[in-house]
Amino acid sequence: xxESPLSPTTARQNPASSLLSHTDSSGGERVANxxxxxxxxxxWQTLQHKQVFLAMMAPQxxxxxxxxxxxxxxxxxxxxxxxxxxxxxKEFYKKQQQQIQLLQQQSSKKIKELSSPxxxxxxLIQLQQQQQQQLLRAHRPALSSLALSPxxxxxxxxxxxxxxxxxxxxxxxxxxKANRESSAGKIxxxxxxxxxxxxxxxxxxxxxxxxxxxxxxxxxxLFGHGVCNWPGCESVCENFSQFIKHIxxxxxxxxxxxxxxxxxxxxxxxxxxxxxxxxxxLQAMMAHLHLPSLEAQSLSAPAQSPQSDAAADPCGPQLxxxxxxPSLSSSDPAQVSPRPLDPVGTPSQRCEKEFPxxxxxxxxxxxxxxxxxxxxxxxxxxxxxxxxxxRPPFTYATLIRQAIMEASDMQLTLNEIYNWFTRTFxxxxxxxxxxxNAVRHNLSLHKCFVRVENVKGAVWxxxxxxxxxxxxxxxxxxxxVMKSISSSAGFGTLMNSGLQTALAEASLPGLKKDNVRGNxxxxxxxxxxxxxxxxxxxxxxxxPPLFLEDKELKMNDQGCLIQTVKPxxxxxxxxxxxxxxxxxxx
DNA sequence: GCATAGGTAAACACTG
DNA sequence: ACAGTGTTTACCTATG
Numbered sequence: 093x094x095e096s097p098l099s100p101t102t103a104r105q106n107p108a109s110s111l112l113s114h115t116d117s118s119g120g121e122r123v124a125n126x127x128x129x130x131x132x133x134x135x136w137q138t139l140q141h142k143q144v145f146l147a148m149m150a151p152q153x154x155x156x157x158x159x160x161x162x163x164x165x166x167x168x169x170x171x172x173x174x175x176x177x178x179x180x181x182k183e184f185y186k187k188q189q190q191q192i193q194l195l196q197q198q199s200s201k202k203i204k205e206l207s208s209p210x211x212x213x214x215x216l217i218q219l220q221q222q223q224q225q226q227l228l229r230a231h232r233p234a235l236s237s238l239a240l241s242p243x244x245x246x247x248x249x250x251x252x253x254x255x256x257x258x259x260x261x262x263x264x265x266x267x268x269k270a271n272r273e274s275s276a277g278k279i280x281x282x283x284x285x286x287x288x289x290x291x292x293x294x295x296x297x298x299x300x301x302x303x304x305x306x307x308x309x310x311x312x313x314l315f316g317h318g319v320c321n322w323p324g325c326e327s328v329c330e331n332f333s334q335f336i337k338h339i340x341x342x343x344x345x346x347x348x349x350x351x352x353x354x355x356x357x358x359x360x361x362x363x364x365x366x367x368x369x370x371x372x373x374l375q376a377m378m379a380h381l382h383l384p385s386l387e388a389q390s391l392s393a394p395a396q397s398p399q400s401d402a403a404a405d406p407c408g409p410q411l412x413x414x415x416x417x418p419s420l421s422s423s424d425p426a427q428v429s430p431r432p433l434d435p436v437g438t439p440s441q442r443c444e445k446e447f448p449x450x451x452x453x454x455x456x457x458x459x460x461x462x463x464x465x466x467x468x469x470x471x472x473x474x475x476x477x478x479x480x481x482x483r484p485p486f487t488y489a490t491l492i493r494q495a496i497m498e499a500s501d502m503q504l505t506l507n508e509i510y511n512w513f514t515r516t517f518x519x520x521x522x523x524x525x526x527x528x529n530a531v532r533h534n535l536s537l538h539k540c541f542v543r544v545e546n547v548k549g550a551v552w553x554x555x556x557x558x559x560x561x562x563x564x565x566x567x568x569x570x571x572x573v574m575k576s577i578s579s580s581a582g583f584g585t586l587m588n589s590g591l592q593t594a595l596a597e598a599s600l601p602g603l604k605k606d607n608v609r610g611n612x613x614x615x616x617x618x619x620x621x622x623x624x625x626x627x628x629x630x631x632x633x634x635x636p637p638l639f640l641e642d643k644e645l646k647m648n649d650q651g652c653l654i655q656t657v658k659p660x661x662x663x664x665x666x667x668x669x670x671x672x673x674x675x676x677x678x
Numbered sequence: 679g680c681a682t683a684g685g686t687a688a689a690c691a692c693t694g
Numbered sequence: 695a696c697a698g699t700g701t702t703t704a705c706c707t708a709t710g
Binding site: 532536549 | 698700702
């Protein structure tokens, strides 16, 4: 629960969706890259990696993780994206006007034969769908990079793919891999009763292409300009065979690839949502132009009857997939498996996003939040949890951290955290004793939450380094995965710090939890502080600034803050800091 | 079967 | 005395 992004701000503004829709297009990226001119190639690679995760970040977090020049470049890139979009729209409407004229000419000739102008509109709408599809494809070539393009799949198919991606790791990976390699054809044929392979291929040209031509579709999608286009990779491959070697050795079905696929699915979902909005706008436009009822019929027809539309609109299913995409975030109440609302129960089940029970069919699945991916990714979802008694599928630690991160000064009192919970989630508007206790428990338990005292009371902040470290440990113990995720998440600096932290911890057995009576957060932190600053004569209550250096200094100026607990040894920069950055307010 | 993470409950101490 | 806050422990379930 990439976690992130419970932010209502993010949900409302969705600041990165347009960026994503643009930067997923390699062409668009090049344009922006070329014009920005202020960033080096490496910066741009980093920036590209960040953008996926920026989609799940609140704007304030974006600012935190982006350098000013990167922000400027992002803005520039977004402007380019808008220009490009305008250009596409212009072209689109231009073509449409031409087609309208053409159709009008044709229809004027055949109007007597056709006897119904609706047929003209049907043709027009089909044409428009095709053009819209072209537009969509132009914005998301990455879609085709998924061998199992989610947009080509029905909900059941999508869930099957998702199950493979999500839960397949517990099974024999070889078998899964083999299954996956053949699943391009299998899934379609297995899940669409009565349809022949030919029909499927005609219904989904990308699929057909990948089935018939093997790796060629993937070649275009994942290999270009001599680099691997796998998200976050960009390894240089001199030729295609080398690329094949690379991809089969580096991008196998493992935790990292699974996580990256999830991220990509979210990217796709964002694009689908955008498409949905554009379609609604189109419907409104058409309604305004008195093109009645046809749009609903034609726009929904492919989903209802893909076979009949497949020939006329080969990409029909893709167009309508926004409605058929299973919600990665279970934003549809109907898709949220019924669960007891009583907070007393099986916590892990209740606290995780689930697929509809009818899709699993094999009893309770092992599923745990993937903190990188799960988020309140849409306004609908935000509103869902705000207004319905559904338990949010995030851990308390995640929620607390989110609450604090959303605060303007990145710190909240306990009561303000309570208020955030009740304000954001209807679920937490009752059984207060239970969840409040849990909140306090988590605040005390987790090292990533740091209590800061001032004269008026205490506020809680997040030790982002510790949080990311803990999270990265959960995701995987594989250093390469950590590296990948850290670069992708734009947490490069922090994660680098996290690695240092891990090293520091390895050399500090006092940090281990198994210390008798030493596993308390304060004692751990104090002992670690003593270890790391043994010769610096620090008071246990002297706390160095974390990632909030500015704020810390500001508070220091006010002279009213004391950080009572802080894992000093976990602050990687501390060994480098001179004492001038520290302050003892006691 | 074991280790771990997370949720829940509860006891206890401290403070205003 | 009381409520709020913070810490700690124990227990449970799910998951790897």
